[in-house]
Every structure is written in C-alpha cells, then in structure tokens.
Amino acid sequence: MSVVKCLLVLSSCFISQFFCCSITDAKEAKHVNVILIMTDDQGGWDYGFMGNKHLNTPNLDAMAARGARLNRFYVSPVCTPTRANLMTGRYNYRTRAIDTYIGRAMMEPEEVTIAEVLAPAGYQTGIFGKWHLGDSYPMRPQDQGFQEVLVHRGGGIGQPSDPPEGAGQYTDPVLFHNGEQKQMKGYCTDIYFDNALNFIEQNESQNKPTFMYIATNAPHGPFHDVPEDLRKKYLAMDLTDAYGFDMNSRRKNKKQFDRTSRVFSMIENIDQNIGKLFQRLKKIGAYENTLVLFLNDNGPNGPRFVGAHRGMKGGVNEGGIRSVLVAHWPDQLKAGAVNEQIAAHYDLFPTILTATGVEKPKTLDLDGVNILPLLKNEAASWPDRSLFLQWHRGDQPTPHTNAAVVTQNFKMTFSKQNEPGKLFDLRNDPAEKRDLSSEKPALAKDLTRQYDTWFADVSSTRPDNYAPPRIHVGNVKEPTTVLTRQDWRYAGPKGKGWTRDARGHWLIHIEQGGSYDIKVQFKKQQDQKETELAVSVGKDQFHAKVPADSSEYVFHNVTLHPGKQTVDVKVTEGETERGPMLVYLTKKSAGNSAP
Structure with missing residues (x-):
C-alpha cells in the first residue's frame, strides 16, 4: 500500500452535513456487521417482489418484506463501472475503470476502497466471487483492503482470464483463494455463499465485526452450466410473456426461452443461498445486528421484463441502469419501508461508514452521500440532486x-x-x-x-485521467504475474479483444530487474507443424520455435530490466499471426530495485 493511501486510511473524520445521521441509537453492546451482495446481469425486475410473475424468489421477497427498500436506485450500464463506483464511493471515471475488458477494467490502486477504510477500524474484510477491477498486483482485492479473498479472474468464469485447468466451469470451478489457484467442488454461487458464511461465523466466534462482499458471477453467461433441476423447471413453463412483450410476436424461437430458463435457474439458486444466509445469521446470533444490502450490477443480459420501462444491459434507458436496493437490518430498519427518492451505487460507501460508525478519512473525497435516512424513512425533506x-x-x-x-x-x-x-x-x-x-x-x-x-x-481527476494503471511485476506479494487478454491493450491487426486472431500488448512496471521465466500459452491451429514465438519486454526480445505437439513454451532465466515496459507476444503459425492466451512472468532471483 502506498504512503498516500496509508495516510488516507489512517487519517479520518466523521461524515457530516445533511446527508449523515447518527448511529448512537444502535445497540452498543453488539458490533455491526455488513454483508454487501451484488449479482451479475440480473435485471432490476428479476424478482418476485418487483412483479416478475415467472421467477421464484421467496427468500428475496421475504427479505424485502422484512427490510427497507429504495424503489429508484441506479447503477451503471455494465459491471466494471458499477463495481468501481461501489467500492470507492466515487464516479468510476475518476478511477480509470471505464470499461469491462482489454485493459480498461483495472482500477487505479491509489483509489481507497470501503474495505481499506473498514479494516483499520477492526473489521474482518472478505470478498467472495467477482472483483473485475484488476487481476494482478497492485490491483487485486487483497491489495485493496480485503483480508479473505476467494474470487475468479477477469469479468467472469468462461472468459479468457480463466486458468486452462478450469476454463468455463461453473460447477467445480478453479478459483483463487488469497492469491493461490485452487480447485473447488460444487456450484460457484453455492461456493461463494458457503465460504462467506463460514467467514462471518468464525469472526462472530471471536467477537470481531465483519464486512463481506458477495459478488456472484451468476446469472452472467456462459449459460451451459446451470442448476439442472431448476433449468428444467423453468423450461417447462410458458415463458412467452416473460419479457414485458409477447415474445412470439418478435419471431423468436425456443433458443431464447432456453436461455431465459438458464438465467432464471441461476437467479433462483441465488435466492436459495439468500435463505441459507439468514438461517446462518440466526444460528450464530448475528441476525439482528447485521446490515445486509442486496443489489444487481446493471440491467438484464438480454430481453426480459423491466416493469413499465424499456432497455437492458449496456444502455441508459431505465431498464439498463436500474437496480433494486434492499436493506435488511432488524436493529435499525422498519420492515416494509419503501422510499421513492433517487440514489445510486456510489452512495453505499458513505452509507456503510455511517452504519458502522467508522470515520471517513479526512483527505478522501466521495461523490456519494449517506442514504441511511432514506432507508429509515427519517428524511422529512431531501435536497434535489442529479x-x-x-x-x-x-x-x-x-x-x-x-x-x-x-x-x-x-x-x-x-x-x-x-x-x-x-x-x-x-x-x-x-x-x-x-x-x-x-x-x-x-x-x-x-x-x-x-x-x-x-x-x-x-x-480532470488526474492529469492522465484515462491512462490505464500498469501491472507491477517482480513484487514479493505476487511472485508470478499472469498476463491475460482481459488486461491487454488491443493492438490488432485482426479481430477485436478476445477473438482468436486478436493481438494486444500489456503495460507493466518491473519492480525488480533480474532473472525471470516467461511461460507463453497459446492455441494452436489444426495440422500446424510448428509455431514461432516472438516475445518483447521493452527492448529485450526473445524468440523460439515450438514443435507441433506443444501449446506452451517457457523461456528460462531471461534477464528483464526494471521500470516501465511494454510486453508484446506474437504467435506465428504459417501465414497467421495472433496473440497468446496467457503469459506468466516469474521472478527467479533478487535483482536491482526499480529506479
């Protein structure tokens, strides 16, 4: 963590002015836990309590009935921007995280996350599921204040950042636990919730407050691996009117119904885990004193019911940028409270600080405001805002x-x-x-x-406001840096971003020069006898010819120089040039420090 960030975290003052409220009426005998839950590509009306007559979400419906709700809550059109807003309480355009892939989904490490403010105050912080703000040091969740980390890489399971050993597997996925690759057993959403619940139970047994962020990659695609019993249930339904319009009038075939049944099955599986969560909170005595916040990250990933509105993921019509916000906190919130004031994802950072009584760092500027008065229905008047x-x-x-x-x-x-x-x-x-x-x-x-x-x-937040942050290589916290297509900058000449023939390069900062191994993994063409590799790291260049029976090659003990560098890897097979799938940079020995 940088000196600037340390000062931000250690220096603090209470949030004040109109939007803040006191937490003095909370029961002082018990700490306040916070569980922040966000699903991926579930639309703002994919809930029974929001009028969706096809989806079965009894646990979320019960949560909404027992808790408080903001009816007009806004998020970004796609996931990385929403996650940057959520984690920092700041507009994502301040954070360098502006898009979802090819090097535009890495957040500036100088940004201060909610976990980095809560951890110094004694909170045990954990993330389970999707991060999507950078996979390499110093942008990983464990570099940004999270002490317990169980995540997949990139924007989702089944994307190019997946490790080859578990690519695309929602069941028995390969995840990363505190930086270590780990083969898991079970369905991904169940794994996230089970590990999160064990985490809070362990903390409660030690009387330690918990902040945990459960960010499912469901119901994001791919859709080949979903809870089969639930899929069959929804596929047997008549889903013709599950979209807010007559799907038959759009000349769609049963392929769309099959996809919707898969999405709905993933959502009901999430709902089942919500039920397990509240059961566990009751079992460990943390039900009353835990603030549970639930939202979705953007509009639906395809045509679906969006109430009286229109739009879906990616657009700025209401269907693309609306979420539910359900808050469940028996100690503080009145059951069934509903507020119509507008609010947004960047408001949750200051709201969580107020709920926990943790001070905001003095030098930290937030764009969000505390919306706890709205959830409590204690705001007799509320200033106009945009x-x-x-x-x-x-x-x-x-x-x-x-x-x-x-x-x-x-x-x-x-x-x-x-x-x-x-x-x-x-x-x-x-x-x-x-x-x-x-x-x-x-x-x-x-x-x-x-x-x-x-x-x-x-x-104008920074002089180079939209320049991507650089991946750091050679830091002791990450002995092997993995470069994926998720984080490269697209360079051409063919394809776009992730297509087979795409090319790209990575912007890195080598902290320690010296001896490295460089492993390149690539996809081969059929019947290709030999592959040529050309690797450049700054001015250093390395070449190899790989025989037909291999799709990877290791350059052993090559010397890399410290400082800012660009990594480019060209895979040549016959007349075709393309980029690699993954590149691994492993520091072999101590070298010179970067200037």
Missing part, C-alpha cells in the same frame, strides 16, 4: 455518448457526440418515449450544462 451515468466502449470516454442525467422527476439522455440530448418526464413517461426537450428548453439546457460540468470534472 445522478450521472455513462458507459461505452473505447480507451477513454467521449462526451454526450450513451450517458444520462437523472433527477427526481426528469431524465436527460445523450446517445452520440454532437447530437442533442432527449428529455423525458419519468413520472408520466416511464418508458422514455416522448422527448420533451423542445417543450422544456430551459430544463434541457440546464441538465445539459450539469452533464458538461460533471464530465469535465471527473475527466
């Missing part, structure tokens, strides 16, 4: 592109740069069909001005 959400592909954001400004009653959306935005009255037009920008030009101009001010602010 929420800003944006995402699109690219190495840096483009203004007025797939963006939205949301207020309590109105919403301004922007599709493309140099095109005027559209204004909608969400009270009377929840499906965002009637553009009012010409009827309310003053309001449209004001919201556009607010957006421009916001975009300029977040884009």
Whole structure:
C-alpha cells in the first residue's frame, strides 16, 4: 500500500452535513456487521417482489418484506463501472475503470476502497466471487483492503482470464483463494455463499465485526452450466410473456426461452443461498445486528421484463441502469419501508461508514452521500440532486455518448457526440418515449450544462485521467504475474479483444530487474507443424520455435530490466499471426530495485 493511501486510511473524520445521521441509537453492546451482495446481469425486475410473475424468489421477497427498500436506485450500464463506483464511493471515471475488458477494467490502486477504510477500524474484510477491477498486483482485492479473498479472474468464469485447468466451469470451478489457484467442488454461487458464511461465523466466534462482499458471477453467461433441476423447471413453463412483450410476436424461437430458463435457474439458486444466509445469521446470533444490502450490477443480459420501462444491459434507458436496493437490518430498519427518492451505487460507501460508525478519512473525497435516512424513512425533506451515468466502449470516454442525467422527476439522455440530448418526464413517461426537450428548453439546457460540468470534472481527476494503471511485476506479494487478454491493450491487426486472431500488448512496471521465466500459452491451429514465438519486454526480445505437439513454451532465466515496459507476444503459425492466451512472468532471483 502506498504512503498516500496509508495516510488516507489512517487519517479520518466523521461524515457530516445533511446527508449523515447518527448511529448512537444502535445497540452498543453488539458490533455491526455488513454483508454487501451484488449479482451479475440480473435485471432490476428479476424478482418476485418487483412483479416478475415467472421467477421464484421467496427468500428475496421475504427479505424485502422484512427490510427497507429504495424503489429508484441506479447503477451503471455494465459491471466494471458499477463495481468501481461501489467500492470507492466515487464516479468510476475518476478511477480509470471505464470499461469491462482489454485493459480498461483495472482500477487505479491509489483509489481507497470501503474495505481499506473498514479494516483499520477492526473489521474482518472478505470478498467472495467477482472483483473485475484488476487481476494482478497492485490491483487485486487483497491489495485493496480485503483480508479473505476467494474470487475468479477477469469479468467472469468462461472468459479468457480463466486458468486452462478450469476454463468455463461453473460447477467445480478453479478459483483463487488469497492469491493461490485452487480447485473447488460444487456450484460457484453455492461456493461463494458457503465460504462467506463460514467467514462471518468464525469472526462472530471471536467477537470481531465483519464486512463481506458477495459478488456472484451468476446469472452472467456462459449459460451451459446451470442448476439442472431448476433449468428444467423453468423450461417447462410458458415463458412467452416473460419479457414485458409477447415474445412470439418478435419471431423468436425456443433458443431464447432456453436461455431465459438458464438465467432464471441461476437467479433462483441465488435466492436459495439468500435463505441459507439468514438461517446462518440466526444460528450464530448475528441476525439482528447485521446490515445486509442486496443489489444487481446493471440491467438484464438480454430481453426480459423491466416493469413499465424499456432497455437492458449496456444502455441508459431505465431498464439498463436500474437496480433494486434492499436493506435488511432488524436493529435499525422498519420492515416494509419503501422510499421513492433517487440514489445510486456510489452512495453505499458513505452509507456503510455511517452504519458502522467508522470515520471517513479526512483527505478522501466521495461523490456519494449517506442514504441511511432514506432507508429509515427519517428524511422529512431531501435536497434535489442529479445522478450521472455513462458507459461505452473505447480507451477513454467521449462526451454526450450513451450517458444520462437523472433527477427526481426528469431524465436527460445523450446517445452520440454532437447530437442533442432527449428529455423525458419519468413520472408520466416511464418508458422514455416522448422527448420533451423542445417543450422544456430551459430544463434541457440546464441538465445539459450539469452533464458538461460533471464530465469535465471527473475527466480532470488526474492529469492522465484515462491512462490505464500498469501491472507491477517482480513484487514479493505476487511472485508470478499472469498476463491475460482481459488486461491487454488491443493492438490488432485482426479481430477485436478476445477473438482468436486478436493481438494486444500489456503495460507493466518491473519492480525488480533480474532473472525471470516467461511461460507463453497459446492455441494452436489444426495440422500446424510448428509455431514461432516472438516475445518483447521493452527492448529485450526473445524468440523460439515450438514443435507441433506443444501449446506452451517457457523461456528460462531471461534477464528483464526494471521500470516501465511494454510486453508484446506474437504467435506465428504459417501465414497467421495472433496473440497468446496467457503469459506468466516469474521472478527467479533478487535483482536491482526499480529506479
């Protein structure tokens, strides 16, 4: 951890001003635990209590009935931006984590996570499931305040960052426990919850407070490996009207119904684990004093029911950026409380600090506000505010592109740069069909001005604001650095990002020069007799010819030099050039420190 970050964590002051509330009415005899649960690609209406008549979510329905809920809670259109907002309490455009892959999903390690604030206050911190903010030092969750870590790499199981030994396996997956690769037994969602519940039980037995983040990769694809009994249950249903429109009218075939049955089976499996969670909390005596927060990370990963709205993952219509927020805390929250005020993912950081009574570091600037008064229904009046959400592909954001400004009653959306935005009255037009920008030009101009001010602010957080952070190599905390297609910068010449023939390079910082092993793993073409490898690390270049019976090669004891370097690996088979699948850099001996 850097000196700057240490100062941020150690220096602190109480959150103040209107948005904060006191926790003095909590029962002082017992610490407060926090369990933050977020699912992946589950839409904001994929719940029974949200009107979905096909999904069976009895435990989440009961949680909502016993707890408090914000009806208008917003998240980003896709997962990495939401996770950066959630972990830092800051707009993700301040954190360098702007997209989901090819080097754009790594968070600046100088950012301070909620775990880094809670851990010095005595909290035992754990993450179980999906991180998606960097797989290599110093961006891993264990480098960002989490003491117990059980995660998959990249954006999901079944993506190019998977280790070859368990690629694509939701059942018996290969995960990473505190940095060590581990073969697991069971279904991935069950594994996350089982390990998380054992973690909090161990902490309770020692009277230690717990903060844990359970981030499932379900119901994200791939969809080949799902709970089979539940899949059959949903496939037997008539899902024609499970989408908010008549699917038959869209000329879809049963392939879409099969996919929906798989998604629904993963969601019901999550619901079953929610039931197990509350049973365990009761068993260990932590039911009353544990704040459980539940949300989804973006809209649904395909056409599904989104209430009176429209849209899905990736877009800024309401269906793409709305989540549930259910808060369950018997000590503090009134059962069945529902609040209609707008709030967003970056509000949970200050809310958790207030709930736990942990002080905010003095020099830490947050964009979120404490929304505990809303969950308690204790905010007689609440200031007007605007929420800003944006995402699109690219190495840096483009203004007025797939963006939205949301207020309590109105919403301004922007599709493309140099095109005027559209204004909608969400009270009377929840499906965002009637553009009012010409009827309310003053309001449209004001919201556009607010957006421009916001975009300029977040884009100037650092001088090189959208440059990706570098992967550090040769640090004792990570003896072997694994470079994957998840974190490379796309370079061409063919394909995009993850396709077979794609090319890319990695931006690294070698902390210690000296002797390294470089292992390259690649996919072979059929009937190819020989593969040529060309590896460059800065100015150092290495070449090899690999026989037909091998799809990996190790360059032993090569010398690498300290400092900022670019790694490029070219795999040549006949007339085809492509990038590798994985590259492993292992420090062999002590060398010179980086300048």
